[in-house]
Amino acid sequence: MMEFFNNHKKLYLTALGLFVGLTILVAIMPAINNQNNNSPLPNAEALSEEAIQGKAVYVSNGCVACHTQQVRNIEMDKVWGRRPSIAADYADNHRTDFWRNTATLMGTERTGPDLANVGSRQPSAAWNLLHLYQPRAVVGQSIMPAYPWLFEEKDELEEGDVEITVPDEFRKGVKGKIVATEDAMHLVAYLQSLKQVDLPEAMPAPEFLYKRQPKNIADAAAGGGEDMGLDGAALYAANCQSCHQANGEGLKGAFPPLKGSPVVTDDNPELLINIVMNGYDPRPEYATMPAVGANSNLSAAEVAAIINHERTSWGNNARKVPVAEVQKIIDMLKQTAKK
Amino acid sequence: MKAISHTRTWPLLPPLRRALFVALLCLAATTAASAQADNVTTESLMSMPGIIITITLLVIPLVAALFLVVVKANALFKNIQARKDTDEATCFAAYLKTLNEEQLEELNKHREHREYHLSGQELSGPFSPEDDKGLLSGINEQANIRFIEAKRHALKRPGIDPKLSRLILWFLGTATFWLVFGTSVGEYVGIKFVAPDADHLSWLSFGRLRPVHTNAVFWGWSSLAMLGLGYYVVPRVSNIQIHSLKAGWWTLVLINAAVVFGTISLMAGINNGGGEYREYIWPIQLLFGIGLIITLFNFLRTVAHRKTREIYVSNWYIIAAIMFTIVISLVAYIPYWQNGLGETVVQGYYMHQGVGMWFMLFTLGLVYYYLPQQLNKPIYSYSLGILAFWSQILFYTLIGSHHFVFSAIPWSLQTVAIVGSAGMAIPVISGTTNFLMTFKGSWHKVSGSYTLPFFLVGIIFYFTGSLQGTAEAFRSTNLIWHFTDFTVAHSHLTMYGIIAFFLWGGIYAIVPRLTGQEPPLITVGIHFWMAFVGMMFYTIPLMLGGTLRGLFWLEGGKAFIDSVVLMAPYWLWRAIGGSLMWTSHLIFAFNMYRMINPRKTVNINDTAIRQLNDGEYELVDFANEK
Incomplete structure (x- = not known):
């Protein structure tokens, strides 16, 4: 036996052979297998030209250091997408170019939110641009870097320019108009393209594991189901706060205030529920509101919790809407939409 | 777990x-x-x-x-x-009572013989001693209060080929540069968690600087320091000169070039696509790869011509590490299996083999040489070293995918990785046992040595850091810790606690031998303690904060941004710990300077002889002057 250890050729070749053999088994074969046996889902859209360039901006600035793009098959990841990510979701990633490798961008660190479905969750271009220019202008406690170099300062707008409205405290002496560069527009196009694709009918979605037990079911039933024990403030924080802000005052010139808003405090909640579910864009001075409720599949109980929070906070003092009434209005809205 | x-x-x-x-x-x-009290449902x-x-x-x-x-x-x-x-004494007393006069006298005489002592003046007589020739030197006559414990000085060793010395010092010197540079970047990046608006320059933005930090300390600091120390070990345990010095210089230049170009390109926004530790694009990483191939050839030729019969275990580890790293780089950069999830499978494999097969394996090889050398005794068990070697290859190769537990890569592959992670207990425990048993009986040497504390810390973290990795891999713990800063703490416990401490131990062990100059003991002590305490301040808050953040997500129902707010104090502690670590590196750089930079001291005898030979001075004839 020691003879073998004293022969450098035999020793090193054995070690190398063992290592290469295991490498083929656990890395190369599974990689090839995954590459060849998965194709994009039938309703998946290929990235647009702008989105492809936006992805390059995303890669080049190392966004993957803090943002994952994977919904794991565990219940706690349910906030990031409707279903767990599957191999097919990544199948359309190919080598970037001669110099650069494939960028699957799954990530290993979630310092910031997961972005696998951010295109559905936060599609507003106005919000994304302002957030890129200065994240703390929209999310006060954010620690994301600001990307002012994706914007330029202009005295006069030219055709096709997209100006962003930055609150004064974040303008930092910039006098002119702040205009998004092509890079910024491309990056936003890429972020908007990040949407979970619906699985084909025949294909069951993988299950979320490690399920939470629903909170206080018994209590909610006993309490007449007014808000099902849901925390309206938390739901507001998760779904609405990044635009309308924690104080309900919105951002001047970008996102309207909910505090004192006649739409929010109206005794008839129909328009409010319609806006929450299907979005809104009647006023040119404000950004377009995306269909938050529909995109995130909010239930009637969740919508009720959110609007009741909005109707009773920041000095607003409207009646609380029961879940049953919200359910009725949502059903009615669906009916009219179909017609 | x-x-x-x-x-x-x-x-x-x-x-x-x-x-x-x-x-x-x-x-x-x-x-x-408290989390349990808050929420019964989870x-x-x-x-x-x-x-x-x-x-x-x-x-x-x-x-x-x-x-x-x-x-x-x-x-x-x-x-x-x-x-x-007591019983026995009673019996003995009874026996003594039975003895007669003669026997007692015999016993007394015997006692006198046993108790006889020399007076101590048989040779010198009544005169007091004198020391005209100066046989005793270096006596500390002023008994000061000593604030710093005197450590044992480095032993004078048979000379090393000055040309090899120069090469090794260049490796270690450039490594020191990359340590200071890389951790300055790391320090700045850590501060950005607390002050995100510190600057608004694209070249200095977080996403670009983070890989600059990781790659600089990986390929710059750790790799160059390992290779430098390796160039000392490989020929020494083969009892032969290094095969080619030129090859060594080429490796040095190529690897430094790779880190320089890599750093610039990452800051300019050119990277390979986001896989950790393979952010350098292939033409840059190729320089590194060629450097490794050259050194592999060099080391293999040296071992092939060795004068010893057996191949010392250090050379198993070191050469295997280089071979494996070349394989790993090829797998990571060859494009034929990188589409879709193929990239992710390869990424898991690559990032973990880079750590385990390059840094860990190579460094273990160094420890198998430097630790026994510093303790001045052989390694405890050759067989344990062999067991650790083969089990490391068997289990470590499997574990890459544990970075993607619960992701879209096949469940079975994740399971293999988790099982492999558990198997890592075998090489880790056998390695740790081997090192600690080598220490056994020599613990007193630790307090008198300025290198052994570094090795000891390295061994402790080899054990705890590695087993922590095993614990993190289980599905139940992954649920909480994955994606949080717990991982960052783990990687610093291992790459810093294990690798950097072992490398420092090795550097302080050989540089004084190569240059004949020792670092000031006080600054070595400051370096050690600041690095050690800094790392604790860095890692413990991050582990704690990471756990809390994971539990926060697990509980659900709250806004994500609240989990960012939750981390703020822990990130602040990390910045404080990081600052201590960073300062210790400046001190280490100073120590390197003191060890390498020649100090001008006049040796009276040598100078006198040289002046004689120069013939510039008129000789004074003492004999005739009288």
Whole structure:
């Protein structure tokens, strides 16, 4: 036996052979297998030209250091997408170019939110641009870097320019108009393209594991189901706060205030529920509101919790809407939409 | 799981570390308890870590009880022994009473012979000693209060080829540069967690600087330092000169070039696509690869021509590490299996093999040489070294995918990785045992040496850091810790606690031998303690904060941004710990300067002889002057 250890050729070749053999088994074969046996889902859209360039901006600035793009098959990841990510979701990633490798961008660190479905969750271009220019202008406690170099300062707008409205405290002496560069527009196009694709009918979605037990079911039933024990403030924080802000005052010139808003405090909640579910864009001075409720599949109980929070906070003092009434209005809205 | 692994380490840990771990566990236990109180519904999820922590807490009094039992039993045993001895004494006294005069005289004479001593002046006579020739030197006549313990000085060793010395010093010098550079970047990046608007320059933005930091300390600092130390070990244990010095210089230049170009390109926004540690694009990483191939060839030729019969275990580890790293780089950069999830599978494999097969394997090879050298005794067991070697290859190769547990890569591959992670206990425990048993009987040397403390810390973290990795890989713990800063803490415990400390130990061991100049003991001490304490301040808050953040996500129902706010104090502590670590690197750089930079001291004898030979001075004839 020691003879073998004293022969450098035999020793090193054995070690190398063992290592290469295991490498083929656990890395190369599974990689090839995954590459060849998965194709994009039938309703998946290929990235647009702008989105492809936006992805390059995303890669080049190392966004993957803090943002994952994977919904794991565990219940706690349910906030990031409707279903767990599957191999097919990544199948359309190919080598970037001669110099650069494939960028699957799954990530290993979630310092910031997961972005696998951010295109559905936060599609507003106005919000994304302002957030890129200065994240703390929209999310006060954010620690994301600001990307002012994706914007330029202009005295006069030219055709096709997209100006962003930055609150004064974040303008930092910039006098002119702040205009998004092509890079910024491309990056936003890429972020908007990040949407979970619906699985084909025949294909069951993988299950979320490690399920939470629903909170206080018994209590909610006993309490007449007014808000099902849901925390309206938390739901507001998760779904609405990044635009309308924690104080309900919105951002001047970008996102309207909910505090004192006649739409929010109206005794008839129909328009409010319609806006929450299907979005809104009647006023040119404000950004377009995306269909938050529909995109995130909010239930009637969740919508009720959110609007009741909005109707009773920041000095607003409207009646609380029961879940049953919200359910009725949502059903009615669906009916009219179909017609 | 982590908690259990820690209880195993306790008997081996010094009191300071033990205290820290107890504190950490208590903190973890209280937070777990409060989380449970807050939310009864997640009890089923909480039960796993909760139970584990409870068991650990129960083990503490059990260990204490066991200790008490041993103490008590020992006292009882002594008691019985004392009674026995008294009985024997009584018997002996009775026997003495039976002796007659003659026999007693015989015994007395015997005693006189045994108690005879020399007076101590047989050779010198009545005169007091004189020391005209100066046979005793370096006596400290002023008995100052000593604030710093004097450490043993480096031994004078047979000369090393000055050309090889130069090469090694260049490797270690450039490595030191990259350590200071890379950790300056790391420090700045850490500060950005606390002050995100520190600057608004694209070249200095977080996403670009983070890989600059990781790659600079990987390929710049650790790799160059390892290779430098390796260029000392490989020929030495083969008992032969290095095959080619030129090859060594080429490796040095190529690797430095790779890190320079890599750093610039990352800051300019050119990277390979986001896979950790393969952010350098292929033409840049190729320089590194060629550097490795050249050195592999060089080392293999040296070993092939060795003058010893056996191949010392260091050379197993070192050469295997280089071979494997070349394979790893090829797998990572060849494009034929990188589409879709192929990229992710390869990424998991690559990032972990880079750490385990390059840094860990190579460094272990160095430790198998430098540790016995510094203790001046052979390694405890050759066989354990061999077991650790083969089991490391067998298990480590499998574990890459544990970075993607619960992701879209096949469940079975994740399971293989988790099983492999558990198997890592075998090489880690056998390696640690081997090193600690080598220390056995020489513990007193630790306090008198400025290199051994570095090795000791490295060994402790080899054990705890590696087993922590095992604990993190399980699905139940991954659920909490994955995606949080716990991973960042783990990577610093290992790459810093293990690799950097071992490398420093090796550097302080050989540089004084190469240059004949030792670093100031006080600054070595400051370097050690700042690095060590800094790392604790860095990692413990991140582990704690990471756990809390994971539990926060697990509980759900709250806005993500609140989990960012939750981390703020822990990120601040990380920045403080990081600053300590960074300062210690500046001190290390100063120590390197003191060791390498020639100090001008005039040797009277040599200078006199040289001046004689120069013939510039008129000779004074002392004899005729009289």
